[in-house]
Amino acid sequence: MASFTSPLDTLLPKRSGPRPRVAVIGAGISGVALARALHSAGYPVQVFEKSRGAGGRMATRRTEDGGAFDHGAQYFTARDALFQEQVRRWMDAGLAAEWNGVIGTLEHGRVTRSEREHTRYVGVPGMGAGVKQLAEELALHREVRVERLEREGPAWRLFAESGPVPGVFDVVVAAVPAPQAVPLLAGAPGLAARAGSVRMQPCLAVMARFASSVELEVDAAFVHGSPLSWIAREEGKPGRRTVHPGEERWVLHGSPEASREALEDAPEQVATRWVEAFAAATGRDMRPVEAVAHRWRYALPAPAREESFLFDAASGLGACGDWCGGPRVEGAFLSGVALARHLHSR
Template sequence: MDSSGFELSWAISHPELDRSEEDDRVANGRAAVIGAGLAGSAAARALAARDFTVVLFDKGRGPGGRMSTRRAETPLGPVRFDHGAQFITATGESFSEFLEQARTAGAADLWTGRTVSIDRGGNAESLREKTRWVGVPGMSAIVKTALDGFDARFGRRASHVSGEAGAWMIHFEDSPVEGPFDRLVLTLPPEQLIEFLARSDGDFSEIIAEALAAKLSPCWAVMTVPANAADPGFDGAKLLGGAVRWMARMNSRPGQDGPDAWVLHASPDWSEAFLESDADTVARSLTEEAFIRFGLPMPVWSQAHRWRYALVTEAPGTPFGRDPSGTLGCAGDWRLGPRAELAWESGEALGQTLAD
């Protein structure tokens, strides 16, 4: 995933800021965000709005987290797969305004594909009541837009923090220490957050206790291209019963072209049962179930991806957690529930609170 557009610092990306303005930002505080998904993006924007200089670090090759987009070369041509979040919805003012901004920038649009719910007996019911947003040309474009102008550094796997409140140092597995930072935002999944804080200096007992109580279920995702196009009568389907819970046609989305291509998501129970299975076996099993059921031609290309922390099933119910000093906090959808907008609200609330 191309992340070259996000390696520049705020000052470089915004040449209208002169050196004195940049120095003022530094004087007002330096903040670091670990994780460049929606929660991290929202936190970064909130801190920057309070004149903090913000740096984001992420272990991936580019922004997105579970809103990543994978570009694959297949025998029938290149395809962009949204193999994580399939679409997002917005009800609150802040997230709705941001999505409209993303649409104006050409990075988001409404997905008006035919979406249905299909029960075990094959009975289909239209799901038209939701306004579904997708990224253009893929879901990661939404997060890239949120991070426009920020210093976001990818391929940086943070291991722990040291230092003291208001002077945090971030340690990485294969790169130099970064810091000090006045504020620190962590948007890791609960299990990874627990391990991270257990290796770190500080009193994080309350955050760890809340993370231990949160539960996320896994999800196997399959990206697949049938031998030729065929219409099952829908572009997205919520499936009741069976191993496959959801399937969506990628080329029904705005900004997507190329060959007929599908993403399949396994049910949480099936994903848990086969969590450590071979990826090729998973891809073959799920594709055969879905394609045979709906009469689609067998695939010429398939690939599976395992999301270990996909869907929030139990959450603390508060938007963020903080250490006793109030200078380090955690955010993410695991704090509130399984919706992208809740990840945004969590990160935004934490960023605003840390900046006060």
């Protein structure tokens, strides 16, 4: 693969002088964009991520038989020039592609195709491919869930379940969903309160594998009059591997209301109900070979705050993510970028 560069590598103007030590908590697109821009400008940056890798809600679940599902973000759009440039570089590197699937609406068995209003992109081979690539050069500590911060002189020390994390930091950024940022921002109560004011909607997602085609005339649809709000066929997206020819893999997203109601239900129960809702919405009585549920407790902000990031100069604590400035993938990227610019301009 050709060497991969990002517009984030030249985002911040060259400057001499010492750089603060920065910890970024969360390796979703916002935290990785922030960390990559700072790293390229010479900042000592460390990223801490509770899961096994970068990408966050731009997530792909691989099943035992090798099939994969994008069970979080479904696609992204690019309106801002910098993000468009990032997407172009990803496409050049084979890490993203336009998704020209047929998308429509679905209501009680009736499918209506929608006009394409904007270009939709997906990561290739999975949604988070580009974020993983951006994170490759970073000091990324996987499977570290940061629980709290403590002052150590003028700096901060991070604590995970297993105890203190090596190193101290002048600046700590919570690049995590708003409710998860609250405890991390305890040292800046004003910021913690602002993060605490953001509500995030849940989404229960079901990944269902069918032995034969569901024979819908769309690759994905917004669903009305159903506990589901969105359905999408994995094979309809570019660069997805077919494991068993003839099979179809569908992602079924519950609406915010139905997801909230079923949030604490057993995953098997959710899988059964969402498959039933799929059958009712499509008018096809299909039995899946396998159906697995995933709970996104914090899927989307409702609504996002207006500021594109939070930062408290006195404590050195900050936050970014899709709940700052603009929701969704592009908004999260731009939130990380805005905070990088702010930190570099101080």
